[in-house]
Amino acid sequence: MRGLTTKQKVWWTVIAVLVFVYALFPVLSIFMTSLKSTSDIRSGTFLPPRVSLENYEQILSPTGAAQDLFLPALRNSIGICLIATAIASLLAMFAAYAIARLDFRGKKLILTTALAVSIFPVVSIVTPLFNLWRNIGLYDTWPGLIIPYLSLTLPISIWTLSAFFRQIPWELEQAAQVDGATPWQAFRKAIVPLAAPGVFTTALIAFFIAWNDFVYGIGLTSTSAARPVPAALAFFTGSSYFELPTGAISAASIVVTIPVVVLVVLFQRQIVAGLTQGAVKG
Template structure:
């Protein structure tokens, strides 16, 4: 590229980065403002204050935020684990076995992934209340599987297709059963793909709001995104913008750390199998 083209690409990249990071910087700035400075219209706080963080971690909002944080970690980790285990078997069958309806399964998984959640949450709410799953961890884990399983199956299918078939055949020639070859040869080779899939599935479950707000009513199972919508100010005339911003920063930190540490694996998982040759 010429110098002019390189400069244009650099300027375009900087514009995109600023556009993407400005809302994040604004939330961080808002979380560090004192209640009196939140509505002053300035980007940076005039006096840095940790009041909002103290309120959600040890103050009046801690009873709402901390149980929700615990619920989010527990529910999302369990949903991610189950999703990855089920997706491994489904992806192995799709990638290795030849059976009727294989393409239908992949198409169905894709259709489930793009199906609007808001259209099924009301009947699910009524069903969960009848069977006793409303406001429970299993009542959120099961719907989260509908969000995480499709992308997990698609991602792992691409990884299993890249594993040489001859390695599994060699293990079977040496006396290994199909299950032993899968467990001792295929799974270790697919470990990077499983790890990538787990990260993506965790992000999807962690960011869900609709299921969390509709299928819970108490701190027994309410996740963080739903809890943020229930924050209230010191009075009916005060908006809880500061504590909400502080809570948003806290719950974003794990996601940012995982992305920074494993961004190469995430990109590899999303693009693996997309390019041949």
């Protein structure tokens, strides 16, 4: 805001408030719906006439109608996404380091292919994976979701981390090797600490991508053994055939959003540092 006139500051503040309200209004609407009882949801009012926690009791209480669907799905999502993120971050770190440091033919082709794979429509390969996983025994298992999640997280992780490694001075690694460090020691002690913000940022992005996946979760699972939360929400039902589970789905959506919000709030400085470091062109 430095160097701006008072009028410009006012306009930028108004724009920021409008963007903030526009971005958070859907979340606020879902949160308000989650606090309504079934009868209040039908009223159509934005604010709940009376605050009710019955929707959260349905998904979290041991006697809740939807807890058998939601709680196992929540455990599956946390475990599968953490494992997929850890594997993707580790593999992407080595691959991105090789792409940034080594000079070989086809390096740009690899990066272009990684970017193309990351935007490839997932729905087009679910059916072949479904048939393959059924034949080899990976259907409705954690590995059966972790492997496809790597296809979502690994390409974008390689693309992002390669930008971070290009910003690290090559002379630091050379100096470490001159002092007697092996290539592995130079990489582990000189390069990895400097690339930590980028690796952390990439891991968060990969986790969010895996956490929000619906297509793989609904197409490659059939029971609560491996079904993640986004897919489990599709199986919520009301107390009768004519009742929609709007309140329970809203409550589950809020609970699922909490880990993402907590991660962003706790590590916002690392995220900003990592993104700005990767954005600087060396």
